[in-house]
Amino acid sequence: EVQLVESGGGLVQPGGSLRLSCAVSGFTFSSYAMSWVRQAPGKGLEWVSAVSGSGGSIYYADSVRGRFTISRDNSKNILYLQMNSLRAEDTAVYYCAKQRGTTVTTIDYWGQGTLVTVSS
């Protein structure tokens, strides 16, 4: 059974940093690309970043490029999102998501999400 468990969310002040983690199980982690997708309160889904199965290809949304860093540890089956210079508009539930193949493709499994609140 595919499981994606996010952690690391919380309340942070504007300009602060936070690192999200996603521990996965139930599939061969290194064989699949992974994404982070966020959803602001009452809003739609916004793709944030993706990394290929090997970690060699990385992609970002314009809204986070230069501030967020995605990474993965295939030996520990963990996906990360380092978020720096956080803004109020980054407030959202952040979902870890598995993709169907080793490169960027559709999402087929979603984690439960972790809430990030950026506020003073």
Add this chain to the structure above:
Amino acid sequence: DIQMTQSPSSLSASVGDRVTITCRASQDIANYLAWHQQKPGKVPKLLVFAASTLLSGVPSRFSGSGSGTDFTLTISSLQPEDVATYYCQEYNSAPLTFGGGTTVEIK
């Protein structure tokens, strides 16, 4: 970047009605189109990928069609458990883009 436009943004229909949701891409994405369902307070769930392939376990009343720039998700006979927001998502290339969502309610 590719823009995805969904319509309508919301709809209300009766149980048993046929419901159609449309998604238009700003450029040709072949069949690299998925549909996700998000029930109120829940995590999104993949329903359809490759424009028309139903994920295993998804009720057969759901169907997807289209290619190029125009796509549809159809619920042939709306059921109470289908109340949700539906999102299209293109995966032709990064950045991946979601449509704005269509909220389906029961009349």
